[in-house]
Amino acid sequence: MSAKSAVLYRDLHKDPYTIAGASGLYLRLSDGRPIMDGSGGAAVSCIGHGDERVRQVIASQVTQLDYCHSLFFSCDPSENLSRTLIDSTSGNMARVFIVNSGSEAMDAALKLARQYYMELSPPQPQRTRFIARHGSYHGNTLGALGISGHKSRRSIYEPLLSPNVSHVSVCNAYRGPEEQETTEAYVERLARELDREIQRVNPATVCAFVAEPVVGAALGCVPSVPGYFKAMKAICDKYGVLLIFDEVMCGMGRTGTMHAWQQEDVIPDIQTIGKGLGGGYVPIAGLIAGHRVIETLDTGTGQYIHGQTYQAHPMVCAAALEVQRIIEEQDLVNRARDMGRVLETKLKAAFAAHPQVGNIRGRGLFWALEFVKDRETKESFDPALAVAMTIHNEGILQTPGIMLYPGTGSADGRKGDHIIIAPPYTITAEEVEMVVVAAQKAVDSAIKRLLQ
Numbered sequence: 404m405s406a407k408s409a410v411l412y413r414d415l416h417k418d419p420y421t422i423a424g425a426s427g428l429y430l431r432l433s434d435g436r437p438i439m440d441g442s443g444g445a446a447v448s449c450i451g452h453g454d455e456r457v458r459q460v461i462a463s464q465v466t467q468l469d470y471c472h473s474l475f476f477s478c479d480p481s482e483n484l485s486r487t488l489i490d491s492t493s494g495n496m497a498r499v500f501i502v503n504s505g506s507e508a509m510d511a512a513l514k515l516a517r518q519y520y521m522e523l524s525p526p527q528p529q530r531t532r533f534i535a536r537h538g539s540y541h542g543n544t545l546g547a548l549g550i551s552g553h554k555s556r557r558s559i560y561e562p563l564l565s566p567n568v569s570h571v572s573v574c575n576a577y578r579g580p581e582e583q584e585t586t587e588a589y590v591e592r593l594a595r596e597l598d599r600e601i602q603r604v605n606p607a608t609v610c611a612f613v614a615e616p617v618v619g620a621a622l623g624c625v626p627s628v629p630g631y632f633k634a635m636k637a638i639c640d641k642y643g644v645l646l647i648f649d650e651v652m653c654g655m656g657r658t659g660t661m662h663a664w665q666q667e668d669v670i671p672d673i674q675t676i677g678k679g680l681g682g683g684y685v686p687i688a689g690l691i692a693g694h695r696v697i698e699t700l701d702t703g704t705g706q707y708i709h710g711q712t713y714q715a716h717p718m719v720c721a722a723a724l725e726v727q728r729i730i731e732e733q734d735l736v737n738r739a740r741d742m743g744r745v746l747e748t749k750l751k752a753a754f755a756a757h758p759q760v761g762n763i764r765g766r767g768l769f770w771a772l773e774f775v776k777d778r779e780t781k782e783s784f785d786p787a788l789a790v791a792m793t794i795h796n797e798g799i800l801q802t803p804g805i806m807l808y809p810g811t812g813s814a815d816g817r818k819g820d821h822i823i824i825a826p827p828y829t830i831t832a833e834e835v836e837m838v839v840v841a842a843q844k845a846v847d848s849a850i851k852r853l854l855q
């Protein structure tokens with residue numbers, strides 16, 4: 404074993420590069436070499452790195468109140484953050500629960516959905532089943548992974564703890580529609596599939612349908628086709644099934660609206676949020692519960708039976724609130740939409756004719772390139788080639804380096820390599836150009852090396 408690190412990294416044989424600092428769009432390696440954070444980590448960094456206002460808020464919050472147990476106490480930061488989040492839904496959602504990671508937020512959402520049926524009058528305790536989508540990733544705890552449909556992330560841990568889960572097709576304009584199938588017919592087919600699945604498992608046992616409005620790391624920034632979520636919501640309503648949106652990656656302004664569902668004309672019963680909530684300054688995520696769920700708990704036991712030691716931590720909430728204030732004051736959600744258009748144009752100019760780029764897709768500042776062996780057949784590369792990871796590595800090695808988020812999707816049993824480009828919302832048009840040029844360099848040298 405050559406690695407010296409005491410940290411248990413993914414690769415036990417090789418220590419990763421050490422990042423010594425960060426500012427704006429840039430990470431800085433310990434040898435001083437800059438790396439453009441072209442994917443904001445995993446679509447986390449939204450106001451850029453090293454913001455002085457957030458630093459000061461963290462320091463003063465720790466001085467004023469470091470910790471109180473939020474099962475028993477309230478504090479201004481968690482109240483103010485939660486109020487800000489409710490307002491950002493135009494009052495369509497009712498209450499907020501803050502935790503430390505997206506996976507915990509997903510587990511909390513699943514438990515809240517289960518509890519909702521226990522609180523109905525009469526209770527429906529048999530409603531324990533979740534339906535998610537093939538290829539999906541909803542987190543790494545056994546609960547969140549248990550509902551995920553991402554085969555390679557699940558397989559080593561199977562059997563998972565959640566046998567009451569099944570999966571339906573994801574909506575993917577690139578790989579989903581059959582030849583000559585119209586968008587309307589495609590949507591109808593997917594809605595029928597959900598309907599049939601609910602019927603198959605028995606509608607009286609289904610708790611919730613879980614989906615990402617724009618699929619993130621699992622498949623690479625896949626938005627749904629128009630009308631898809633309205634059709635899925637109609638099926639949920641037909642059977643009294645809750646709709647949970649996982650916005651851990653695509654939420655908090657990333658797609659050009661504060662919540663991705665605001666572009667779908669559909670309001671979820673529960674949504675999760677994460678990454679962009681704290682912008683990387685603090686580990687924070689959460690759920691936002693809708694009125695139907697909260698009113699049911701209200702008239703039931705009057706309790707949410709779930710809690711964690713570090714829920715709604717004062718410092719974490721204060722930092723996230725400051726990040727959200729900066730986003731509001733600097734109009735960064737609209738900026739994400741506008742810079743997203745610049746990014747889209749430049750990505751298409753750079754990669755539309757690339758023989759190994761099968762699809763360029765995304766929304767707002769959340770874009771991905773999917774790599775294929777053959778554009779005609781859309782055949783993916785052999786996973787053993789590790790195309791996305793090789794591109795990522797090439798990006799880090801060049802100067803300036805670039806961080807591109809690599810992914811290998813496996814929806815519908817297919818392997819597919821993609822990289823995600825999701826820079827902070829503060830990025831300028833010139834920096835977008837630099838990101839695309841650096842991405843092009845990384846892609847070209849990786850593909851050249853792999854296909855030699």
Ligand code: PLP
Binds near residue numbers: 445541650
């Ligand atoms: N849900 C989605 C859509 C994600 O992309 C992720 C993480 O990448 C999670 C949940 C889990 O979040 P975390 O890694 O913060 O636990």
